[in-house]
Amino acid sequence: xxxxxxxxxxxxxxxSEYVGKGDAVQAxxxxxxxxxxxxxxxxxxxxxxxxxxxxxxxxxxxKLLDRVKSCVVWLCVMVSGLVTNGFxxxxxx
Numbered sequence: 001x002x003x004x005x006x007x008x009x010x011x012x013x014x015x016s017e018y019v020g021k022g023d024a025v026q027a028x029x030x031x032x033x034x035x036x037x038x039x040x041x042x043x044x045x046x047x048x049x050x051x052x053x054x055x056x057x058x059x060x061x062x063k064l065l066d067r068v069k070s071c072v073v074w075l076c077v078m079v080s081g082l083v084t085n086g087f088x089x090x091x092x093x
Contacts, residue, residue: 004041008034039068 015030040060043051048071050064 004037008037008041011037036065039065039072042072043068 011030011034015027015034018024018027018030040051040054042048043054048068050068054060054064
């Protein structure tokens with residue numbers, strides 16, 4: 001797991017370098033891979049059913065990643081609201 005997170009950090013730094021060079025295309029490609037792999041890691045850590053399907057089938061398909069993305073976005077919105085409001089709303093998590 002640590003090596004996969006380290007790889008994400010490396011790709012993120014590479015994307016930042018491409019931004020500094022003005023190469024938006026390469027930066028976006030690197031950032032896309034960072035986001036895609038982060039979703040895969042999060043789905044594994046959280047034992048999401050999408051991870052189990054991908055593991056069983058030996059690959060990720062777009063619909064699985066889209067489902068994970070929806071859950072990750074929802075979680076980010078909930079956590080952001082909790083932090084911003086400074087309290088836990090009943091039924092959020």
